[in-house]
Amino acid sequence: MRGESGNTANPGRGKRGEPGNATDSATEPEGAANAVAQPSAREFSVIVPALNEEAQLEETLLAARAALGPDVEVIVVDGCSQDRTKEIAAKHGTVIAAKRCRGAQLQAGARAATGGILVFLHADTRLPPGSADAIRSAVAAGAGAGCFRFALHPTPRAIHYRVLEKSVNWRTRFFKTATGDQAIFAARAAYDACGGFPAFPVLEDVAFVQAVSAVTRFQLLSLAARTSSRRWDRGFARTVFTHLTLRAAFALGADPHRLNRYYYGKKSVDASANRSVRARLRIARKARQEEVRGRLG
Numbered sequence: 001m002r003g004e005s006g007n008t009a010n011p012g013r014g015k016r017g018e019p020g021n022a023t024d025s026a027t028e029p030e031g032a033a034n035a036v037a038q039p040s041a042r043e044f045s046v047i048v049p050a051l052n053e054e055a056q057l058e059e060t061l062l063a064a065r066a067a068l069g070p071d072v073e074v075i076v077v078d079g080c081s082q083d084r085t086k087e088i089a090a091k092h093g094t095v096i097a098a099k100r101c102r103g104a105q106l107q108a109g110a111r112a113a114t115g116g117i118l119v120f121l122h123a124d125t126r127l128p129p130g131s132a133d134a135i136r137s138a139v140a141a142g143a144g145a146g147c148f149r150f151a152l153h154p155t156p157r158a159i160h161y162r163v164l165e166k167s168v169n170w171r172t173r174f175f176k177t178a179t180g181d182q183a184i185f186a187a188r189a190a191y192d193a194c195g196g197f198p199a200f201p202v203l204e205d206v207a208f209v210q211a212v213s214a215v216t217r218f219q220l221l222s223l224a225a226r227t228s229s230r231r232w233d234r235g236f237a238r239t240v241f242t243h244l245t246l247r248a249a250f251a252l253g254a255d256p257h258r259l260n261r262y263y264y265g266k267k268s269v270d271a272s273a274n275r276s277v278r279a280r281l282r283i284a285r286k287a288r289q290e291e292v293r294g295r296l297g
Helices: 029-033 057-068 085-090 102-112 131-140 159-175 188-194 204-213 236-251 256-264 277-296
Strands: 044-050 073-078 094-097 117-120 145-153 184-187 218-228
Touching (some): 044 057, 044 085, 057 073, 057 085, 057 131, 073 102, 094 102, 102 117, 102 204, 117 131, 117 188, 145 159, 145 204, 159 218, 184 188, 188 204, 204 236
Parallel strands (some): 044 073, 044 117, 145 218
Antiparallel strands (some): 117 184, 145 184
16 A cells, blocks of 8 residues: 655765756556656656646646746646647646556656656646755755645635644644645655555655655655645645544555545536535545455455
């Protein structure tokens, strides 16, 4: 479920070769997942899993290039989008096709990446100015991995949104955990040493941070990456509760694939989010019970 932990990773940046020109690789998911990184002199590779993100993606990629420099390698791993996501991504970097699973998409992107430092970015998350220097300083100081502070855009005025921001950052600081909304980064050596992202449809970020923290120091940067508030805008309490119950079930040993099916099924997140709180609790208990039965049987 989690990557194998090796010896403490050397957080230094490996030099790996000049990459080819960015292309739209409209291949089968399996072929893309087997892509192998070529030698490169790139310092940073940005990996963005995407699915129908035409409204958010371009601003995210422009911000990433501005934050990390014009030579940053940009890889967008598309999960079979039905909109202009691939077209937009192709203007900014390499496009890889992969199955619709965020963990698998991140795996595919990391395999293809040629940079010494990998930055995993959600399609609606903006990197701040100064990101390159902040990451360099952290890695030079011995942190083989880390993340940015969590913040929302547009900047929220309502107090419950500000409490959410502070709570996520407090959790990261004291429990050494993080989510993909915080733009997780890792030196290539640390990423390889921990086994990389698991192919989970949900909670792949939590599992990865646990794994990479076992092989290197994980650091929370002082800069904030800003993630769209759209999920919380559709139902703040409901979204927070869903995230907390997913994390709790995962911590108790529930299989992320089962959690994904129970919570989201074949419907969209928005549709499944209409279930009541009591129904969600029943679902979480059922997922845990089935996991226990599977282990015993």
